[in-house]
Amino acid sequence: AQSVAQPEDQVNVAEGNPLTVKCTYSVSGNPYLFWYVQYPNRGLQFLLKYITGDNLVKGSYGFEAEFNKSQTSFHLKKPSALVSDSALYFCAVRDPLDSGAGSYQLTFGKGTKLSVIP
Amino acid sequence: DAGVIQSPRHEVTEMGQEVTLRCKPISGHDYLFWYRQTMMRGLELLIYFNNNVPIDDSGMPEDRFSAKMPNASFSTLKIQPSEPRDSAVYFCASRGQEPPQHFGDGTRLSIL
Numbered sequence: 001a002q003s004v005a006q007p008e009d010q011v012n013v014a015e016g017n018p019l020t021v022k023c024t025y026s027v028s029g030n031p032y033l034f035w036y037v038q039y040p041n042r043g044l045q046f047l048l049k050y051i052t053g054d055n056l057v058k059g060s061y062g063f064e065a066e067f068n069k070s071q072t073s074f075h076l077k078k079p080s081a082l083v084s085d086s087a088l089y090f091c092a093v094r095d096p097l098d099s100g101a102g103s104y105q106l107t108f109g110k111g112t113k114l115s116v117i118p
Numbered sequence: 119d120a121g122v123i124q125s126p127r128h129e130v131t132e133m134g135q136e137v138t139l140r141c142k143p144i145s146g147h148d149y150l151f152w153y154r155q156t157m158m159r160g161l162e163l164l165i166y167f168n169n170n171v172p173i174d175d176s177g178m179p180e181d182r183f184s185a186k187m188p189n190a191s192f193s194t195l196k197i198q199p200s201e202p203r204d205s206a207v208y209f210c211a212s213r214g215q216e217p218p219q220h221f222g223d224g225t226r227l228s229i230l
Binding site: 032034036041042043044045046049051090094104105106108109110111 | 163217219
């Protein structure tokens with residue numbers, strides 16, 4: 001079974017400072033990993049994904065994430081936070097070795113609320 | 119390109135009434151997913167389709183919930199009869215042969 005954990009319900013960061021939103025996962029094989037962002041009254045918007053290749057993945061709006069297999073982590077980062085980055089962030093995982101009926105579904109974390117303070 | 123389109127955006131109805139939520143996936147996408155989001159339970163997958171065929175409905179909470187996909191450009195999620203505990207935001211998402219899933223803006227459902 002696959003699972004994902006976002007250990008922080010909320011992260012506060014000052015505008016202009018670097019930000020990190022943490023995610024750890026558990027799968028049987030090599031994971032597919034995703035980050036999404038949700039603004040109020042909107043759906044989830046895709047930010048970036050890791051399937052294979054370079055461990056550092058660059059995505060939309062200046063975000064990046066680093067896949068760390070030994071620590072089973074996929075933390076989201078941005079060098080300089082903007083007030084407009086304030087939103088709810090979701091990490092998601094899919095186990096490509098899962099060939100059962102649910103093999104195309106993603107498992108989402110509980111979400112981390114990011115607040116960027118001016 | 120148009121994204122995933124859901125309607126209505128908001129629905130308020132009384133307990134016992136039938137509720138129908140609608141979704142138009144992105145053209146060319148052959149996977150469609152229905153999710154429910156609540157504060158208590160987070161984001162839950164209810165059902166997903168591949169090429170209009172339901173593949174996994176293990177997340178559908180009760181027989182009161184049903185979903186159909188009569189063609190590649192339309193899907194419905196129906197609740198009959200509705201109950202107050204069904205109040206949530208319901209999302210539809212679609213994807214092509216490769217990830218990621220793309221989400222609609224959801225339907226905020228309130229059952230009084």
